[in-house]
Amino acid sequence: MINRIIRQIQRYKGWFGGAAALCIFLGLYIGLLASPPDYYQGELVRIMYVHVPLAHTSTMAYSVLFFGSIWYLWKRDPLVDNMCQASASICALFTTLALITGSIWAKPTWNTWWTWDPRLVSFTVLLLILGGYIMLRRLVDDPVQGGRYAAILAIVGGIDLPIIKFSVEWWRTLHQPMSFSTRGVSISEDILVPLTLMSIGCWLLFAYMVMVRTQILYLTDLLHAKKGRFLSQTHFSQTTP
Amino acid sequence: MTGLYTRWALILGATLLLAILTYQHYQQHLSTLSMGTLLGTPPVTQPVRIQGMVKSGTLQGDVEHGQATFEFVDGAASLTVEYQGPPLENIRELKTLVLIGRWDSQAQVFKAQDTALINNFGFVAAAYLISVMALGWMVFAMSQRVMVLFKEIKESKLYEPEADSLGHKE
Amino acid sequence: MPFFKTIRWVVWKDLISEWRTRETMSSMLFFALIVILVFSFSFSMDQDAARQLIAGIIWVAFTFTGIIGLGKSFTSELQNDCLESLQMCPAPKGAIYLGKVAANFLFMLSVEILLFPLFVLFFNLDVIEAVGTLLIIFSLATLGLAAVGTLFSALTVQIRAREVMLPVLLLPLAIPVMIAAVEATRGALSGDPFSFYSQWIQLLIIFDIIFTVVSFWLFEFILDS
Secondary structure, rough: OOHHHHHHHHHHHHHHHHHHHHHHHHHHHHHHHHHOOEEEOOHHHHHHHHHHHHHHHHHHHHHHHHHHHHHHHHOOOOHHHHHHHHHHHHHHHHHHHHHHHHHHHHHHHHOOOOOOOOOOHHHHHHHHHHHHHHHHHHOOOOHHHHHHHHHOOOOEEEEEHHHHHHHHHHHHHHHHOOOOOOOOOOHHHHHHHHHHHHHHHHHHHHHHHHHHHHHHHHHHHHHHHHHOOOOOHHHHHOOOO | OHHHHHHHHHHHHHHHHHHHHHHHHHHHHHHEEOHHHHHHHHOOOOOOEEEEEOOOOEEOOOHHOEEEEEEEHHHHHEEEEEOOOOOOOOOOOOOOOEEEEEEEEEEEEEEEEEEEOOOOOOHHHHHHHHHHHHHHHHHHHHHHHHHHHHHHHHHHOOOOOOOOOOOOOO | HHHHHHHHHHHHHHHHHHHHOHHHHHHHHHHHHHHHHHHHHHOOOOOHHHHHHHHHHHHHHHHHHHHHHHHHHHHHHHHHHHHHHHOOOOOOOHHHHHHHHHHHHHHHHHHHHHHHHHHHHOOOOOOOOHHHHHHHHHHHHHHHHHHHHHHHHHOOOOOHHHHHHHHHHHHHHHHHHHHHHHHHHHHHOOOOOOHHHHHHHHHHHHHHHHHHHHHHHHHHHOOOO
């Protein structure tokens, strides 16, 4: 069933890409030029318009990976496995960018590039888990076995991440009471418009990227199969009922 | 292949346009003159923006009603400021901020009408550049890869199983 | 009761083979000794500094030695194709997992119990009243490490670069155990009332329950071929 849904969405992925480009350009224009600077943060608030959507999208990408992995272990659909692999590497990109932009925002605001804030720590751990996931996939020769192992890692990581965030929060409040609130932004109308646009744009972009990446993995399998290197699982399951 | 490159040329063009517009906006509304440049050049009539720090012990006047005089320092240079404008809520001694106003070269006084927070536009530009370039490059590389794969699949020959020792094919 | 019988046999098998070779325990002990020495050289500590740092040092040493033990737990099965036999064994896979967790837990905990007196000796700790609580903390945290670690030990044993991948995959996931264990140990060592650090023990219990259940369910997919 989900196989068919992915295929349907694949067919219209160009629309996702176009809509993403539109939203992001509009969001960039409003965020950079048309919106007024924030009262407290000044021009720095503009970093939020890229940072927050990137961070949201990376959590969304991990949820896609998490539920996709559960689905894969349950139904063993190779296309879902390809999708999980695609969203893992894209999630890693979004997480890295979210961390970098967050760090750039923190320097002028909190006068430090890095602080042991629960969110920062859980995002870093997320990046470490994704790094492990990508390495794991490369180190296993059999693609089916690799998919299974990677799915196990993604599920354990998905359950662990909320616990990590929670425990770091406890640990922080115990040791150094937070000298600054993480929520430096009070949401006002001016902020909301570019933020929403960029968020929607990033989500669409993520959907588009996952589809293109899934297609790449699928086509690579097809190429290998055509050259006779090994029988592609993806295509094998298509021909057998 | 050409369709892909046309699309990406359009995207690149739009990004460049946005970058140029932003740069102009920055030049006109956000960039600050250094104090040395302000004092060195012939008097300018339109309002300018200068960045500096309120010197300690010099802030006088009724800040809550938008009137104040103070010494404004930027490195070695300093000048006297007469502020008259909206109430200054977040001004205090040793505060770094941006003043908008005119330089009165006869009286040697900077007549400020408004303030702004210091703009760290470098940080904003860095954040935008890094994320836009990384995402753009990634998406571009991926779409290009799809095209290359399609081409390769079309060109590659179908695998023929090798004949076994008796000459039969599998 | 084939389920509990399987658990018992797996534990028994691991204990017997460990008793005959004494490979895992001795390498863990030596490694831990070296870690302790390195730490005492790299921080020149007085009494106060030691009190601040000791909980962290204890747990770094325990975790790294634990990883050695966990790695050995499945690499030893590679000899004589024992892993294939385990895979083909008609016993429930979950029971094999629980047996392995129990064996790893026993190895790790006994190494910790052997090492702890050395920490007391080297760093002049005052622990007489806290021994009971410390034992509870050690057991809970070791159970958490063993629960996740056994899963990943089985997972990494069949891939390339397994010695590197086990810590790379395990350590980020073990962060809650580390934080909770270090905080609870620090509390117990500095003689705080139990209510000060009981929240960390609760966190350990929650972690243990969640990850034993999750890994028990996921283990089936590792040994399934």
